[in-house]
Amino acid sequence: xxxxxxxxxxxxxxxxxxxxxxxxxxxxxxxxxxxxxxxxxxxxxxxxxxxxxxxxxxxxxxxxxxxxxxxxxxxxxxxxxxxxxxxxxxxxxxxxxxxxxxxxxxxxxxxxxxxxxxxxxxxxxxxxxxxxxxxxxxxxxxxxxxxxxxxxxxxxxxxxxxxxxxxxxxxxxxxxxxxxxxxxxxxxxxxxxxxxxxxxxxxxxxxxxxxxxxxxxxxxxxxxxxxxxxx
Amino acid sequence: xxxxxxxxxxxxxxxxxxxxxxxxxxxxxxxxxxxxxxxxxxxxxxxxxxxxxxxxxxxxxxxxxxxxxxxxxxxxxxxxxxxxxxxxxxxxxxxxxxxxxxxxxxxxxxxxxxxxxxxxxxxxxxxxxxxxxxxxxxxxxxxxxxxxxxxxxxxxxxxxxxxxxxxxxxxxxxxxxxxxxxxxxxxxxxxxxxxxxxxxxxxxxxxxxxxxxxxxxxxxxxxxxxxxxxxxxxxxxxxxxxxxxxxxxxxxxxxxxxxxxxxxxxxxxxxxxxxxxxxxxxxxx
Ligand SMILES: Nc1ncnc2c1ncn2[C@@H]1O[C@H](COP(=O)(O)OP(=O)(O)OP(=O)(O)O)[C@@H](O)[C@H]1O
Ligand SMILES: [Mg+2]
Numbered sequence: 302x303x304x305x306x307x308x309x310x311x312x313x314x315x316x317x318x319x320x321x322x323x324x325x326x327x328x329x330x331x332x333x334x335x336x337x338x339x340x341x342x343x344x345x346x347x348x349x350x351x352x353x354x355x356x357x358x359x360x361x362x363x364x365x366x367x368x369x370x371x372x373x374x375x376x377x378x379x380x381x382x383x384x385x386x387x388x389x390x391x392x393x394x395x396x397x398x399x400x401x402x403x404x405x406x407x408x409x410x411x412x413x414x415x416x417x418x419x420x421x422x423x424x425x426x427x428x429x430x431x432x433x434x435x436x437x438x439x440x441x442x443x444x445x446x447x448x449x450x451x452x453x454x455x456x457x458x459x460x461x462x463x464x465x466x467x468x469x470x471x472x473x474x475x476x477x478x479x480x481x482x483x484x485x486x487x488x489x490x491x492x493x494x495x496x497x498x499x500x501x502x503x504x505x506x507x508x509x510x511x512x513x514x515x516x517x518x519x520x521x522x523x524x525x526x527x528x529x530x531x532x
Numbered sequence: 533x534x535x536x537x538x539x540x541x542x543x544x545x546x547x548x549x550x551x552x553x554x555x556x557x558x559x560x561x562x563x564x565x566x567x568x569x570x571x572x573x574x575x576x577x578x579x580x581x582x583x584x585x586x587x588x589x590x591x592x593x594x595x596x597x598x599x600x601x602x603x604x605x606x607x608x609x610x611x612x613x614x615x616x617x618x619x620x621x622x623x624x625x626x627x628x629x630x631x632x633x634x635x636x637x638x639x640x641x642x643x644x645x646x647x648x649x650x651x652x653x654x655x656x657x658x659x660x661x662x663x664x665x666x667x668x669x670x671x672x673x674x675x676x677x678x679x680x681x682x683x684x685x686x687x688x689x690x691x692x693x694x695x696x697x698x699x700x701x702x703x704x705x706x707x708x709x710x711x712x713x714x715x716x717x718x719x720x721x722x723x724x725x726x727x728x729x730x731x732x733x734x735x736x737x738x739x740x741x742x743x744x745x746x747x748x749x750x751x752x753x754x755x756x757x758x759x760x761x762x763x764x765x766x767x768x769x770x771x772x773x774x775x776x777x778x779x780x781x782x783x784x785x786x787x788x789x790x791x792x793x794x795x796x797x798x799x800x801x802x803x804x805x806x807x808x809x810x811x812x813x814x815x816x817x
Contacts, residue, residue, distance in 0.1 A: 350738075373742060380740035390735050394546065406535055407741040451739065 302328050302490065303349055303459065308358035310344055310514070318344040319355070320514040326459070326492055331485045332521070333501050334494040336511035342494035345511070346461045349492070350382055351375050363458065380408050383452025383460040383489070387467035389444045391436040397447045398423060398432040404451045422450040426480055442473030449480060459490040466497060474500070539749035540756060543725055551757070554721035558761030559768065561714040562798055565707040566769035566786075569794075572703030574783040579696050583661040586692075588670050588684040590652040596678040604676050605652060613660035613669050618653040622646050649680060663690045711801060714761065718805035722754050726810055750810040751803055758802020762795040 303326040310319035318341045326332055334342045347353050348360045351367045360367045362378060370378070391400050401419045423429050426446040436444050445465055452460055462481065466474040478500055485491045495501065501508055510518035544551045592601060605617045620628070625648040630640050654673065656666060666689055673682045726733070736746050766786070773785050786794060 376737070376740040376742045376745075378740075379738065384738055390731075390738065392732055392735060394542070403736075404739040407736065407739055407745055455740070 302326060302363065303492070304359075304361040305345070305348065305355075306359045306361075308348060308355045308360060310341075310348065310353070311356040317514050319348070322358070322511075322514070322516055324509055324516060324519065326490060328458070329485070329488050329490050330521075331482070331491045331504075331506040332493070333504075333506055333508040334492060334511065335496070335498070335501060335508060336517075338496075339513075340511040341514040342511055343463050344514075346384075346463050346492065346494060349459075349461055350379060350384055376407075380455050381457055383449075383455070383457035385445070385448050385452050385460065385462040385465045387464040389436070389441075389448045389468075391444055391447055391451075393436055396433050396435055397428060397439065397450075400436070400447055401451045401454050404454050408455065418454055419450075422453045423447075425453065426450045440473070441469050442476055445469065445473070445477050446480065449477070449484075453484065453489075457489060459492060460484060462491065462493040464494055464496065466495065466500070478504075536745075536748045536752055540752040543729070543749060543753055544756075547725060547728065550721060550724065554717060555757050555760050555764070557717050558714050558757055558798070558802075559764035561710045561717060562761050562765035562794075563768040563772075564710045565714075566765045566794060567772060568703045568706045568710070570769060570773060570783075570786065572699055572707075573786075575699040575703075576696070577784060579692060579699070580658070580661075582692060583658070586656050586661040586666060586684075586689060588654040588656070588666060588673060588682060590654065590673050590676060590679050591649045591681045591683070592651060592678050593680045594649060596650065600678055601650070601652065604678065607676075608652065608654055608673070611669060611672070613657055613665050614654055615657040616655040618655075620651045620653060622648055622650045625649070625651065661689070662693050711797075714758070714798070715801050715805040718754050718757055718761075718802050719809040721757070722750055722806040723809040725753065726750060747810050751806050754802040754806025754810075755799050756802070758805070759795055759799040761802070762798025765798065766791055766794060 305322050305324050308319050308322045309317065311317050322341070322345065324345075334345060336342055344353075348355055348367070349362055351362070351370060354360075354368050363381065365374075392403065395403065398419050401422060402415050405415050405418060420429065420432070423432050426449050428443060428446050428450065431439060431443060434443075436447070439447065445468075449460075449465075460481070465481070466477050469477060474497065481491050481493065482504070507521040508518070509516060509521070590604075601619055605619060608614055608617045623646065626640070626646050629648060630637070633640075654669065656669070660666070660669075666684055670682050670684055673679060733746055770785065773783065777783060
């Protein structure tokens with residue numbers, strides 16, 4: 302479903318954000334991406350939603366190599382992905398339900414199907430009561446729930462979450478993480494980049510650790526397969 | 533479509549000052565275009581009115597029989613450049629002269645014999661009232677058997693020609709300059725809006741909006757500003773026209789079709805300007 306094969310990503314000035322990264326995420330899997338700041342977690346996710354192309358190697362998403370995408374293939378793919386960030390990225394002048402509806406509207410769905418779908422996902426993230434609230438009227442945890450609802454509304458096959466709890470306190474972190482687990486339990490794959498080792502330990506999901514752009518640990522494959530893995 | 537209209541309105545609501553400011557600026561730029569075009573149109577109208585008086589007169593030899601004159605007239609009418617030919621008899625010529633030259637009443641009274649010749653007055657068709665065609669026709673008229681002399685206002689027609697092309701060139705230049713100014717204004721304001729909304733555009737992209745979808749509200753925004761600017765410019769032009777018309781001279785305003793064309797041109801300029809600046813800036817985001 303998502304496969305990176307010997308991916309390198311170089312930025313100008315000679316920085317290598319990724320070095321020889323190979324990994325595979327299967328349907329319905331929950332994967333943690335961990336590693337220090339600057340290790341390349343966000344870059345891996347960016348490769349998947351085609352925010353950028355690999356310098357070398359191949360990234361395949363939903364059966365197709367991203368470097369072979371035509372410009373119009375990128376929005377098509379993103380409608381089948383859910384993406385969530387640490388800073389929520391909500392449109393400030395729209396209510397919670399408008400933010401969620403927007404992700405549906407860009408796909409050109411029929412207008413009468415928008416309302417029920419939005420209501421359903423807002424209920425799913427536990428925000429039915431705050432549908433009419435603007436982002437600045439919501440707590441960080443609530444805003445992240447809106448962002449997750451927006452990510453879910455197109456029934457994605459995978460949810461990419463880049464430190465979704467990075468800006469949240471202990472309690473809100475628990476709540477959002479619980480929500481992601483439920484979403485995963487319903488069959489959606491989740492790839493979550495995080496610093497929060499408590500969450501990683503608690504959940505016993507597959508964990509991929511990056512260091513300086515290379516995979517140094519992957520609990521989902523035999524250690525021998527990972528170059529430079531600690532003994 | 534409905535969604536795009538809503539998005540465009542949103543952008544207006546978000547930056548009302550910028551929007552009003554840019555629409556006003558566009559309106560004034562287009563107002564200048566409108567004025568110049570209007571002046572141009574009126575000058576052309578005045579010139580063509582003058583042009584209607586472009587005629588070639590063939591003075592006939594004394595004693596030319598009327599039948600011969602009639603046959604000559606038929607020949608002349610067959611010229612493609614000629615609109616009409618009129619016969620002025622010797623008596624008529626005298627009567628006209630008496631009417632037009634009252635100061636010389638005494639001179640006419642002293643006459644024992646009519647000194648004026650009969651003539652053929654040849655009117656040129658519109659489009660042939662320039663020096664080259666008139667000269668050409670005059671040359672052929674000289675070949676008529678009973679023609680004594682052929683006259684036309686040579687210098688005057690040449691001057692008319694020059695005036696016409698100067699008026700056209702000047703109004704074209706000035707309106708092109710101000711139309712370019714409108715394009716730049718619209719392009720800049722659209723660019724400002726794009727920059728102001730970088731974050732929003734990035735979010736749209738992230739949830740899978742196509743470039744076309746992101747671009748469309750901006751195009752609509754530009755077209756709308758151009759159209760509104762055009763309408764305001766027409767209003768301003770009309771006000772200016774009304775004042776001038778009352779105080780100075782009678783002229784003509786745009787016909788409804790021309791008004792429509794003007795607003796359509798404003799809309800098109802807006803569309804063009806935003807297409808260019810959005811195209812470039814969306815690629816950079
Ligand atoms: N646009 C860019 N231009 C240049 N270098 C970049 C760019 N984006 C990322 N990098 C570099 O790539 C490396 C990996 O960055 P990345 O954002 O993937 O790290 P991360 O693991 O997500 O870190 P964090 O935990 O702080 O979010 C870093 O060294 C970073 O400086
Ligand atoms: Mg990161």
